Amino acid sequence: MAMIKCAECGKEFSDRANACPNCGCPIEYQAEKSIGGEYHAADKLAPSVIVEHLTIAKELESERYTLQLAIAKIQSKINTLGYYNQFTPPKSVSVKKFFITALITLAILIPIYLVIDSPIFVSYLSNLTSNSYDTIDFMNNSVQIKIAISIIGPLCILAFTILNGSISAMRANSKYKNAVQQYNNLVNNDTARVNNENIQKQQLKQQINDMQDKINNISETLNQLYSLDIIHPKYRNMITVIRLLEYFDSGRCTALTGTGGAYNKYEKEIRQDTIISKLDTAINCLYQIRDTQYMLYESLEDCLDELGAITTQNDKLISTNQDISQNSAIAAYNSKIAASNTDALVFIEAYKGANGL
Template identity: 30%
Template sequence: MNAAAIKEHLSMLMDLEKEIYTQNQVIASLEYKLSGLPDYRQYVKPVYQQASPHYYDDTAANVAFLCLPGAVLLFVLGLLLYDFRGFFWEIALLAFIVGIIAFFISRLNASDAQHSADVESKKRYDAALKAYNLSVEQDRLRVERERPKKLLLQGQLKTLKDAHKKTVDTLNKLYNKGVIHKKYWGLVPICSLYGYFDTGVCTQLEGHEGAYNKYDTECRLDRIISKLDQVIQRLDEIKELQQDLYDAIEESNCKVGQLIRNSERISDQLSGIQSQGAELNARIANLQTTSDINLYVNACAKRELEYMNRANRIF
């Protein structure tokens, strides 16, 4: 294969690699935006629980606890001493009466304390239930408000993922023509190889003067960056020695920004609309058809078909 045919083949590969990079960036952005539009959130409904009584002064219970056993003890002593009308019986009777009164006062205090605790517990439950119902209703309104935008983003994401799959398939078919060794597949090496042929530095792929050897040498000497993630982080540093790669990423970033801005602009057009069902779907479909993403996807499909036809003629 002559140098011109190899250059043309590398040009098509570089273009498809660039489009895959672009598509990946836009897909990631759309997925991130969708993650900010969740479905109904899960709220835990409050459950009413019987309250424990608050602390209260239980002096009456203490008095009853002391007087009633004391009265029994004094009655027993009175019996043992055969003092049926004397001191022990009188004191025992008095202690018994005081103990009974204190016991009922203690029960009344306990009842009042329990009632107060129940009232406070009911107030807290009612407040929690009100907050729960408010949160659920606000979330329902949010979901309804965001639904048109979410449907649009989901449609755009599906369109782009379908296009991405086709682009990857086309790229693999071109790679599988067997022109480029698998070691040099990818955006970074393909851009470098294309640059060697485009500038006339190399006219063949293999051999001592070939593009493969030159690329390996420059990577080994750290004259160029071979990993894409490092390239993205150090983009300004590659402008001189990896011009084609720099231009491809810059062009891709520009395209990504354009597509995302257009998506946001279309999403803004759906804010606050009241249409539902078929009417909403029709409006979204119309916006989808005229969106930059749809136009971009159609352009990619047309170019990929052209590349396959060209490749089949060359090989």
């Protein structure tokens, strides 16, 4: 019989024992320690405890990630609010309309006047209005008609031109006044919209601040949870935690370390590129990971669903000029976060109590 030194507590015990009688460290991990392996205290735990720890970490990591996505989405929305639209004010064209119409009228009436004032037409009118064939009488009649046309014609042209131009100008001015009214309504409505959006921007910024506080609280709870050293620091992130949990949940692993442990299995999959280890990559190719990382797929789907509920209700409240702080989706999600945080703290205290920490 030989004595060996426990790799965990340093006490000596018989190599025929199954575990260190002082701390319970399994005998197989003493051999791993002697050849450079490292015993992890979590391997003394029942798989159910590891699963509970990973499950709580998964929930907290997912909730933190959802809030991070929500903050980015809300910030994008903020960047679109509070900007004035550009409207072109109408221009008065009444004077222009007057002159254009007057010129057109003159262009029509002057040729007519020239025809009427021509000797041929004057003679024709003299014949129509003369009661005798006396040449002198005909000439006198022609002169009178010529004078009448020369006086009345330009006056009629002038009067009709002014009248027609004025009517056109009045119509143009009426359209201008309507256009000004519409322009003022657009500007006033746009100003009211911007004022409302500026209020909404402040509410959204407060929403971001509240979410950041939640993220800080979750991070603090996660730090406390991870400080129990149940899982190695290298694996304390959302994707890895979910993958390790999937190993246990599917029955593929019952321990973290060792040849068939969750750590080795995870490292092997990373080396073989059979799984995605970066969150940004995973979220951008969600359906591609459905078969290989189903639990991560489900978690990200839940994150996106929660995100969709929050942003959709925000958009609805914004479009109806309602108080954004009344977003019931955020209130419900905050309740979920509070429940997860409570579960984590209960687990932490229970674990510390059971292990004398």
